[in-house]
Amino acid sequence: MRIARFSSGGSDPRYGVVEGAPGEEEILVVSGDPLFTPLNPTGERVPLVDARLLAPVIPRSKVLGIGRNYVAHAEELGNEVPAEPLVFTVPNTSVAGPGDPLVIPAWAGEELHYEGELAVVIRRLCKDVPKERVAEVVYGYTVANDITARSLQGPDQQWWRAKGADGFTPLGPWIETDLDPADVRIETRVGTGEDLEVVQDGRTSLMVHDIASIVAHVSSAMTLLPGDVILTGTPAGVGPVRAGQRVEVEVEGIGVLSTTFTAPE
Incomplete structure (x- = not known):
């Protein structure tokens, strides 16, 4: 549904x-x-x-991201694969909807990257969820683009600005409640007009930490609330996006999330 x-x-x-x-x-x-x-x-x-x-969910509490959850993506950025899920938080004000344009902040520099991802939407208040019961607390899944100002991740040390700026977490086009997320395709396309190039092509079966492990890990430390969103990581192929380009992220079984990027006035 x-x-x-x-x-x-x-x-x-x-x-x-x-x-x-x-x-x-x-x-x-x-x-x-x-x-x-x-x-x-x-x-x-x-x-x-x-x-x-519009964004299919407006998290009343939080958005959580999982970093380096695909081996090839960790390798392309020269990072080690974490033994446990690498969790970061972004504010709910970073959420945008499908088709919403994003004005590239002047401080983002030349390395504003797309990151196509599958996102989990939490159904109910929960804490210390065992892996075998994670399906009970998941409402459904949507598509995300975890936009990242790559050049600021290191200097800022905390990712509050690199990943948490207004509009940096587009979600959509809707929530699919019946998806089996174990092995679905994630494809990202970038370009202008109708001329889009496939830049990411991965499958969720290649995740280092699967969704049950992620939700169990996160909920061991913090209470999850209805409408919380967890971004599950991006496959290899991330790269910069320029003003005038459009990024489409498509997750098999859900749909396409589109974001157009514009220059600051």
């Missing part, structure tokens, strides 16, 4: 279930936030083409 957060015709953000074949999708509008209330269809249907998709 695909759960979208959207607006249409100037309305406030609403939620709905995306149904229908490609090119013919409609959003079956539901009342309330499905993370906190049972699905209750209102009967209204909105053609997907008439809706503006």
Whole structure:
């Protein structure tokens, strides 16, 4: 089931279930936030083409990222593969929606990188979750681009700015609740217009630490809340993005997340 957060015709953000074949999708509008209330269809249907998709979840608490979770990515940056999940936090203000443009901050320099990832959305309050019960606390999965100002990761030491700036965590296009994340393809494309080049092509089966291990590890130290998001790491192939380019991240079984980059005024 695909759960979208959207607006249409100037309305406030609403939620709905995306149904229908490609090119013919409609959003079956539901009342309330499905993370906190049972699905209750209102009967209204909105053609997907008439809706503006928003970030499918606005974390009320936190976004957590996992670094160096693919061997080839760790190697391409000259880093060791961590024995335990390498966890970092970014603020919820970094979240952006599908199609939202990102103005490249002047301080980001020439090394603003894309990082296509699978993201986990937490269903309920939980702590000390054993690996065999992680599926019980996962609401679903979405697509993420863990945008990183690479040249600032070292000098800042903390990644508060390199990964946590406004708009640096696009999510979307919706939450897929029925995905089996064990072995799905992650593909990132970069370019202008319709001329996009595949720059990342990996599979979640190549993760160093799988999703059950990640959630169990994180929840051993901190309480997870409904709507918390965990980014699960990026495959090899990261690189810079320039003003005027578009980055598409596609996760098999979910969909495509698109972000356009613009120069500061």
